[in-house]
Amino acid sequence: MNSSIPLLSARSLTKLYGEHVGCQNISLDLWPGEVLGIVGESGSGKSTLLNMLSGRLAPTSGQVVYRSTDCALSRERHATTTQDAPNDNTNATQCREIDLHALSEGERRRLLRTELGYVHQNPRDGLRMRVSAGANIGERLMARGERHYGRLRATALEWLDRVELPRERVDDAPASYSGGMQQRLQIARNLVTSPRLVFMDEPTGGLDVSVQARLLDLIHRLVRDMDLAVILVTHDLAVARLLSHRLMVMYHGHVVEQGLTDQVLDDPHHAYTQLLVSSILQG
Amino acid sequence: MSRTVIEVRDLCKHFVLHQQGGTRIDALDSINFTVRAGECVALYGPSGAGKSTLLKALYGNYLPTSGKIIVHCPQGAVDIASADPRTVSMLRRTCISYVSQFLRVIPRVSTMDIVAEPLLSAGVRAKTAYERASALLARLNLPPRLWNLAPATFSGGEQQRVNIARGFIRPTPILLLDEPTASLDAMNRKVVVELIREACANGCAVVGIFHDDDTREKVATSLVHINERHDAELKSA
Numbered sequence: 001m002n003s004s005i006p007l008l009s010a011r012s013l014t015k016l017y018g019e020h021v022g023c024q025n026i027s028l029d030l031w032p033g034e035v036l037g038i039v040g041e042s043g044s045g046k047s048t049l050l051n052m053l054s055g056r057l058a059p060t061s062g063q064v065v066y067r068s069t070d071c072a073l074s075r076e077r078h079a080t081t082t083q084d085a086p087n088d089n090t091n092a093t094q095c096r097e098i099d100l101h102a103l104s105e106g107e108r109r110r111l112l113r114t115e116l117g118y119v120h121q122n123p124r125d126g127l128r129m130r131v132s133a134g135a136n137i138g139e140r141l142m143a144r145g146e147r148h149y150g151r152l153r154a155t156a157l158e159w160l161d162r163v164e165l166p167r168e169r170v171d172d173a174p175a176s177y178s179g180g181m182q183q184r185l186q187i188a189r190n191l192v193t194s195p196r197l198v199f200m201d202e203p204t205g206g207l208d209v210s211v212q213a214r215l216l217d218l219i220h221r222l223v224r225d226m227d228l229a230v231i232l233v234t235h236d237l238a239v240a241r242l243l244s245h246r247l248m249v250m251y252h253g254h255v256v257e258q259g260l261t262d263q264v265l266d267d268p269h270h271a272y273t274q275l276l277v278s279s280i281l282q283g
Numbered sequence: 284m285s286r287t288v289i290e291v292r293d294l295c296k297h298f299v300l301h302q303q304g305g306t307r308i309d310a311l312d313s314i315n316f317t318v319r320a321g322e323c324v325a326l327y328g329p330s331g332a333g334k335s336t337l338l339k340a341l342y343g344n345y346l347p348t349s350g351k352i353i354v355h356c357p358q359g360a361v362d363i364a365s366a367d368p369r370t371v372s373m374l375r376r377t378c379i380s381y382v383s384q385f386l387r388v389i390p391r392v393s394t395m396d397i398v399a400e401p402l403l404s405a406g407v408r409a410k411t412a413y414e415r416a417s418a419l420l421a422r423l424n425l426p427p428r429l430w431n432l433a434p435a436t437f438s439g440g441e442q443q444r445v446n447i448a449r450g451f452i453r454p455t456p457i458l459l460l461d462e463p464t465a466s467l468d469a470m471n472r473k474v475v476v477e478l479i480r481e482a483c484a485n486g487c488a489v490v491g492i493f494h495d496d497d498t499r500e501k502v503a504t505s506l507v508h509i510n511e512r513h514d515a516e517l518k519s520a
Contacts, residue, residue: 031369213390220389224404242389246368260343260368267345271301278302 005067007032007197007229008053013062015048021253022048026062028248032196035223035230037244037261039237039276045253046233047201053231054118054199055100055108064100068115069196113143117190117198121205123182126189127174133160133185134170140193159188163218180211184218191222197229204239216242237280241265249273287355288456288488289318289341294350294364296336310336314350316507320456323479323489323502328509334492337509338461340364341490342381343371354378356456376405381459382450386434386442394420394437395430398448405453412452419448423474439466451478458482460491464498476501 006029015022023045038046051057120126134156163184204212248258257270268274296311310333326334339345352363356378402412423444434445464472479502493499
């Protein structure tokens with residue numbers, strides 16, 4: 001059972017900043033449709049890890065392999081060709097292995113616009129603040145070659161609905177949106193091309209509790225309905241519990257514990273995880 | 284004799300509390316029992332004996348220190364105690380259901396969506412999922428005016444019924460119940476007893492903790508005694 005091939009595999013990822021260890025020797029596999037949470041305190045290396053996994057930051061050593069369905073992209077960079085198990089109907093196409101850190105900048109950008117997504121903690125880092133919401137949503141589609149204005153607009157309106165933003169705000173620039181609305185727009189902008197894997201860095205950080213709850217519900221539903229794989233970095237264990245299937249706990253650049261989310265949080269073994277879990281305020 | 288669905292072999296569970304001077308708690312010591320299809324096994328013993336710990340280990344929520352928990356699912360036999368997280372996840376989606384004592388859900392999500400979720404995750408069509416959810420909520424006497432509300436403001440008994448509906452909506456070969464009737468009135472306890480008996484009649488293997496003697500006597504086909512010495516013996520109910 002579970003014979004399908006991972007979507008993303010990292011092997012022995014290490015990032016050193018001079019003497020300082022950002023991340024040390026981290027390996028992981030992520031399968032289609034799976035949400036992996038990475039938790040730990042500030043400075044534990046979780047953002048460094050996310051940036052290496054998404055190809056944005058070059059590791060000191062180690063490798064990140066993404067299995068793409070985009071053959072044009074991978075033809076030049078293929079490592080080995082693999083065939084999915086025939087009974088795996090979620091991903092029946094042939095996929096090729098891409099070493100994310102061996103891609104040129106242009107190839108990496110192309111991948112980030114199509115099969116991958118990246119949701120920043122601060123929506124200002126992920127949106128074009130001065131162009132309309134509709135143009136923000138349409139950008140990835142246009143990058144993929146869609147030029148028909150009517151279809152772009154229709155898709156933008158459909159996505160505003162999906163992320164519960166009012167249609168009449170389609171022509172407004174996100175600078176005029178509230179923080180929660182900006183974050184929902186950033187999610188729409190990323191998901192419009194139906195990516196297979198989305199990286200999320202504290203997607204609900206810095207939002208009011210009520211806005212956060214609504215956003216969690218939205219992310220949860222979209223992930224399920226679109227069968228997205230997600231790597232989610234958060235320092236909030238409640239967010240990790242609600243969204244992620246599996247959890248990795250980071251401490252001083254190392255993964256100290258990992259497993260099924262509820263198992264790690266309800267039966268933590270490592271001293272640091274026990275400290276983390278016992279420090280949650282009871283609401 | 285029906286087929287064996289769950290085999291617990293020499294199961295031990297120790298907790299080491301690193302934040303409290305490395306205190307070691309021996310929660311379970313050499314637990315052995317089997318559950319066959321159609322049986323309802325009640326875990327029986329004093330408070331603090333480790334009944335909930337055992338049930339949580341069966342669900343893969345607690346990681347055993349040693350021993351085996353073999354579950355015979357349609358996909359084959361798997362040892363939950365040593366299975367990788369993805370396998371445990373897959374078994375939870377397809378083979379093992381669990382009704383916890385407390386409802387833990389995303390704030391603001393409606394009762395209907397919470398109850399239908401296990402079916403939706405298993406790929407059942409939305410219309411079918413919501414119809415089954417409605418039928419189950421009605422059977423558990425939860426007023427329809429509550430169905431589209433989030434359960435955060437519900438009473439304990441109402442929340443428990445949402446939890447039960449969520450646990451029973453998708454029939455699985457294994458059903459784990461942690462005090463499902465704790466805060467229910469007599470009428471709703473009766474519904475839960477019927478639901479458990481129906482599950483057994485359909486070949487489900489049930490393991491439960493029932494504090495209420497009346498419910499336990501009505502549903503349990505055998506008892507696993509977990510006493511203060513933390514060893515278990517199987518007796519006929």
